[in-house]
Amino acid sequence: MSTYVLRRLLLFVPTLIGASMLIFVMLRLVPGDIAEILVYQTGSESSAVQRRQIQQIRHELGLDRPIVTQYVEWVAGALRGDFGQSYVQRRPVVDILRERFPRSMELAILTLLLAMAWAIPLGVVSAVRQNGVLDYLSRLLSLSGLSLPLFFTGALILYGLVRFFRWLPPLEFVSFTENPWENLKQLVWPALAQAYYISAPITRLTRSQMLEVVRQDYVRTARAKGLAERAVIYRHALRNSLLPVVTFIGWWGGRLLGGLVIMETIFVVPGMGSALIQAVSQRDYPTVQAMVFVMALVFLIVNLVVDLLYAWLDPRIRYA
């Protein structure tokens, strides 16, 4: 087990470094940097003055130094929890993260809980009553969930809310600690729309896993010794089929933070995604870098935890 953990940990660090380098280089390929945008916005008259201003801003922000130096400094700062200053908002990026991250995280967790709450039972019922009416309904539902693009589901829900319930996207975000009920009312719709999308593969996977497990010998043994059908399904079959489902949910959950961009845009949730879109369009490198870095970090940590959990739960992985 310990060698497995070690090997897995050794993979974690280089991947994180590689991902951060990728995003760093990519952002610097952008034609037209922040200095140009800032200067041309103010609209000074002479182009020579503008060029000098651009040089000055570049110097202040350290953009005139070699990219390797910039990267090393960025990493050194990031290790101390300092992601630099936002060019546009003129405040530490950490503050922006501290404000936005919990919101997106809450939305992601809510989404996963909602998705699991109905996807897993639906998958079980679908498998237990294979080829029954419920099975067909649930398969149709999940197939449509996979085909409806997120932004369309989101737009339809928004339309329904606006048209029939006079609901409007909130002007101001209310945090959970301020007012839990108001907060949930704001987040439940984007979470539902996103959950509908990801519940489709979860239902399908639960169903196919259950179908495989109920044909195993130990399930037959459980039946043969006279256990009630409920006990057979829930205690023996479901527990054993949930392993891959959990891995899959973990994998999805890790990516969710970045995948929420669309829902945040539609339902006006001021989270990481909407901040990222804005920062990208404003060429606010430090903010973009930090946001993408945090998203990759969360994804890799969740993956790591899921992998370790999986190895702990399933001895076959550890010794493979």
Place this chain on the structure above:
Amino acid sequence: MTARMARVVRAQPLGAAGAVVVLVLVLVALLAPRLAPHGPKETGFAPYLAPSREFPMGTDQVGRDVLSRVIWGARLSLYVGLASVLFGITLGALWGVVTAYVGGAADTGSQRVVDCLMALPPIILALSLMAALGQSVNNVILALVILLTPTAARTLRSVALGVAATPYIEAAEAGGASRVRVIVRHLLPNCLASYIVLVTTNISYAIVVEASLSFIGAGAPPDEPSWGGMLAQGIQALETAPWMVFFPGLAISLAVFGLNLLGDSIRDLTDPRLRGGLG
């Protein structure tokens, strides 16, 4: 021929339905200039007209015919989907197969690069790429190629590892075939089935990513008839002109649904374990 087709339809009714949808999509895309009553960027009608006999899907905020834009949108979606998948999956497949066969540092190294690329959430990676490349339809394709390549490299690598371990590869090597010959004559043809499955299953994915990018304003320029972009403009006027959201949304859902059904059954047909009596 017809008997065989009837057998396919009976064995894969959903796949056949998907094939019909895809066929319609392709025809609409090809015949867009003849089918569309107006040009996709043609303005000059009254804005926000509700669906009527003259404008079956209404008009949008600058007075363009939504029906025409939906029809031209099929062409844009299919173009982006096909081009990005063909380039991306082919590149990734070659990359995966060659590194799997060469092995050693090339293989481990390339897999670590794939790890890094896959650690970034796909829509975020695409968004950052679009920021770097600038907004245009062809840059969306380029971003998608970069998105699809690592996935294909990972999948085809594991397939190629399996094929490389088979006796006939060993036999070819023992017979003195060069590495290039082994890859071209033996390895690649035997990975073809997985390649085809990847291509068919990823077209709908690419179409959705294109639409999502245009939706968040980072994809095709706003005047291009992208279903995602049209939907985004529709959301701004959701209460006055809901048709601006419904019709593009319906079009993309139908296209993706058809492509998914078709892709699913192609996967079933190429997987010998799932193939039932379709010789």
